[in-house]
Amino acid sequence: MHTTRTRPLKNRPTHRCQSMVMFGPPGTGKTHLVIALGREACRRGVAVRFFTAAGLVMRLLRAGAEGKLDRELQSIGEARLLVIDELGYVPIDEEGSRLLFQVVTNAYEAQSIIYTTNIEFSGWGRVFGDPNMAAAIIDRTVHHGRMIRFEGESYRRTHALMQ
Secondary structure, X not given: OOOOOOOOHHHOHHHOOOEEEEEOOOOOOHHHHHHHHHHHHHHOOOOEEEEEHXXXXXXXXXXXXXXXXXXXXXXXXXXXXXXXXXXOOOOOOHHHHHHHHHHHHHHOOOOEEEEEEOOOHHHHHXXXXXXXXXXXXXXXXXXXXXXXXXXXXXXXXXXXXXX
16 A cells, blocks of 8 residues: 655645735736736635735725725635735825735735735835835735846837837
């Protein structure tokens, strides 16, 4: 009889809680890659939630106004992988920043987060409207995180019909 020894769940790569920041100019493939990673995670049975940063903030604000914020945060917390796309493309107000901070804080060491952004860490204070909150988010992100830097010309611009 042949038996296979399995690795403990916590040591499998899809079960490590890590962050990733995909940083670079628009059109360089950040969202394209993160969608592919999310689809592969789903294929492997990993629960994934994909949001634009603005969409996530709007969803949280609406849930708060309807008295359903705790339920929405719990729902977001059930995913193993969160994708927050386009961080910094749309300004976030003070309440939205606090709610996004709550998501990141809840996820710390419990979920993996992938961010796509064209804003360097030094500019995240402007995104969140609060340098201290941005510093806390960055601190949690880099602790178990990696950065992939995207460079080059925008794919859309180089393949545009209008030239």
